[in-house]
Every structure is written in structure tokens, then in C-alpha cells.
Amino acid sequence: MNNSTSQTFSPNTKKRKPQTNNKGDWMEYKHPVIVSISAMRGGGKGGISDQIMQSYYDRHFTVLHIFSARSLENLYPMINKNCGFHFDKIRQLMRNKFPHTKHITPCRLRPNEEERYIKEAERAGFIKKRDDGIRMTQDGADFLNGKLLHCRCSQAIPILLMIPDYIQFNEDTVDSFNGVFWKDLDEYKEHLSEITTQDKQLLLDGKLKKPTYLRPVPLLKIKHFTVPSTELRIEKFRSEWTDGVVQARHDHRILVMSPLFFEGSDKFVTLAEIASYHPILMNSSGHFDELTEKEVGKPYKYWSLKQKNHHLMAIFIDEARSVIPSSKLHGESGAGKSKKSLFDKVPEMRHFKTFLYLIFQNPMDIYDGVRSQENFAIFKQTHPRLAGAESQWVFDKIEQDRFGFMRKFTRGQCDKLDRLKSFEKRFPKVTDYIDQRRPRLQELPSDNAYIIKNGYIRLIKNGMGKFHHKQELESFTGDTKITWIVDREKRPDDVVKTKKETKSMVQQMKKVKLDIFKRMRYSVEVEKKDFTSIGADLVQMQVDNIIPDMQYAGKSRTYFSNMYNKMKKRYDDSMPE
Incomplete structure (x- = not known):
């Protein structure tokens, strides 16, 4: 026997039979998968994708969110508004003001807090102020009974934003967001006792920087890259992209890109090159090789999650229809570049140690050569017309399951599927029971989802990420005060078309x-x-x-x-x- 081999044995195994994910954790961390998440607008796909991203981040995968809507929602992991804390305060206020036998009456808020959260509860529509006091609204009752969903953010995740070299951020606005400047004199006094007249004026103007050792870890780091529009630029881009991905892993940051920061078809050219280069980055560059006990310096059972998952990556592509459009869509000029490149690489993602999540509204809007590669699908609230003919069997299966429940409860009285809805009206309590176990996709609550795998469906309850979940009327610039400009002189001329x-x-x-x-x-x-x-x-x-x-x-x-x-x-x- 030859014992001189230098390869490291890795005891990986695989189930003999296909797994349906009907029990236990439905998420996959061991074997790379391709997963689609689809829902109608406002159906909750953003919340579950945030939860999944948070889960991979917590396990020290290298996480990339490389496409999203132009509203910059994928930059929101770096934002924490402490919504969970504030909603708990409103709940405490209301349970104190409106005691109920089912709940223990909490202590009263401090006077200054009570005044603030009465205003917040009124703004949310939970209470109405009157001359004789305050009255709880129906929305307020629903809030206390857990019928209203809301953001519960409690943590901000650092991100690395990669942008073309012709986008220039205002450094002062970025520094201000990252906590580089002193907020006021009270904060300064907590750490330092002396200040010069000149520094005091800078502090009052909001321009006095903290000493480096007192600055928090920056939530936003920015890295520029060269748009890979020519052979020479491609070589430079690959080096810059590699540095960015490795830096994001080292700093434990989510790497993000947004189409808002691209001019013309540059976003498609960039995504196409990212996909083309991905096999080299993951398999040939040496940066994503699995660690060995010799390199780590201790047995595998003592490794941290960061060491165990050093070689694994999770990629999220939101608004996937823009970059992998089906043949029926008239997408933006240049989308064919990213579509072709992703079509070539997606089937091999499992060999690149990559977990890929594609997020969209209508499955039929995605190029079928890519859509057919998914290991399983996640359905949030949607309807048959939007989900497409290929998904009709899911709606039919849910209806059959509901019929089975009703037939059992009525002891065979409901003997035909076309009589189901009439029986649901006759037995509302039974219908409520069925709705909790097999809700229709059209009526699926925002915190529920169906996992579709190997012909089986499974209802799950999902949450959101720990970071702030962007609301429709919120804006990134309004929440962060960060600004930028486009330096068009730095943007390369478009390649002359044939x-x-x-x-x-x-x-x-x-x-x-x-x-x-x-x-x-x-x-x-x-x-x-x-x-x-x-x-x-x-x-x-x-x-x-x-x-x-x-x-x-x-x-x-x-x-x-x-x-x-x-x-x-x-x-x-x-x-x-």
C-alpha cells in the first residue's frame, strides 16, 4: 500500500434515497443546492430570503448578494432600527393601558417613555387619542393578539459594497454613517476630558473625527472595480473581484452589488464575467480550498464554524428575471450576456461549493434552462396565473389535501372535491383548522411558506433576518444620509456595435x-x-x-x-x- 499520498481524506456521504425535507431543518448547509423563491409582489419572499441569508452568515459562509431591486434593499443588512425593541415598548404600553385577563399586566413605562410611545402607537394606528383618554383600535387589538407582522430587527451586519470605478461616494456621509464623527459634546465627554477651541468648533459642526481606537467597526466598506468590458479590463476585474470576495470572508461581511450603481448594460457585463470566473475562483485560485487539520492546528471536532465553512459560498440573486429572462420577455439590452453565462454555470454550481438562491415573482419569467436546475423551490403567497402552468399541480395538491381534511371531519359527507368550498362555509371552525395546516397559496400568511421538493410539499413557518427589513416607503438615502455621484468621465465608452x-x-x-x-x-x-x-x-x-x-x-x-x-x-x- 502506498502511504505517501498527500491528499486529505474527507468523510463525506450522501443519502441513498432522495430526501423530501418533510421533517427536521428544511435548509441545506452540507450539500450545495440551487433554490428558487417565488411570490407575488408583497407576498413575503423578501422576509424569507433575509432569514436564509442571515442563517448562512451566522454559519460563516461567504455570502454574496449580487443583484436586487434598484431600491437598494440588499444594502439594508447594515441597518438596524431596533424595531423589535420599539414594538415591545408599544406592546408594554398598550397592555398596561388596556389590561386583559389573558395577559399579565406589565409595569407602566417611565413618563418620558410613555409620552414617546403613545405618539408612536398613535402614528401606527394602534390607538386614538380623545379628550377623555385613549382608545384602542382594531389594528391595535390585532397587534396585541399577534395578527400583525412587523420587523423585529436587532442587529446590523457589516457589508462590503462593490461598485464600478465611475461611482464616487461622498466620504463624509459614509464616515458619518459609520460613526467616525462625534455626535455631540456629551458623547465626547464620556471618553475624553479636554478639547481645543478649534476641535470644539469642528465638533459643533459635526466634523470632528473620533480617535481610531474609539471608532466602531465600519458597517459599510466600499471597494471599486473595473467594468470587465474588454480583455484587458477582464484581467484587472478578476483580480479586484477576488480581493473583494476574500476581504468579505475575512471581515465577515456580506458582499453586495446593486444595479442602481451601474450605467447602461455594465451590470450584465459584470454579472456575466462573475459567472464565467466563478469556477476558477472556487476551484483553481486556492482561496476556497477546504482547510486541513494541519492548517488549522487542531482536530476537526474543535474547529469553529468559520473554519469548517471556510470554503463554502452562498449567492443570492434577487429580481432574477432581469438577469436570466425567459425568451418571452423583452428585457434590457445586454441581459443576454448574463443569461448565457449563468445558463452555462448554474448546472455545475454544486461542484463550485456554492449554494445559489434565485428570487423572483413569476417562475415563467425565468429562462427555463436555468429554472429546471433547482433542487427545490420555495413558494410564498401567489396565485395560479402568476405561478404558471408548471406549478398548477401544487395548487391541485393543496386542494386535494384540504378536501381530505374536510372529508375526515365530516365523516364522508364532503364526498366530492367540487363541494369543498360549500362545506368550508358550513363549518368555519373546521376551515380555520385546515387553513392552519394546508392554507391555499393565494391566502398564504406572510410568515408561512411551502417547500416543494421531489414532488412533496411541506408547510413551514419562517421569520426574517435580524437586520432591518426595508419597507416600501423607506429610502436608503433617507435612512443613511449617504450620497454619491456618477463620474461619467471615468466610464469607458461603449464598445462599437457591429x-x-x-x-x-x-x-x-x-x-x-x-x-x-x-x-x-x-x-x-x-x-x-x-x-x-x-x-x-x-x-x-x-x-x-x-x-x-x-x-x-x-x-x-x-x-x-x-x-x-x-x-x-x-x-x-x-x-x-
């Missing part, structure tokens, strides 16, 4: 305009909508990347009416039915 590429783009735009006319004609003739509503629909389609940005935002009702009439004259005679 005649073939130009011709292809012209043909593609013709198809887009024809599709827009068909949608408008359906809205006018079938749905009987006015042009104000039609214009709003088209603007929303731009936001959702169903159609490219046609500059429809801000256009008047007359504009859309004239546009439709011109298109009607052009297409009516020649358009295929």
Missing part, C-alpha cells in the same frame, strides 16, 4: 413595440381601461422589466392616447392575429 448587432437590436425593438401595442389594444378593447390607467400599467411594466425603459414615466394621458392611435394605424392592417 452591423449585425445593430440590425438585431432594431429587430428586437420592433418586436417590443408590437408587443406593447398588443397589450394596449387588449386594455382598450377587452378591459375597457382609460389611457391614464394604461399609462400607469406601462410604467409598472418598465419597473418590473417586462418591457425595457421606454421613458413612459411622467407622460400624460394624451401622450398614450396619441401613441395608441399612431400604432393602430401602423399595425392594424399588417399585424398577425
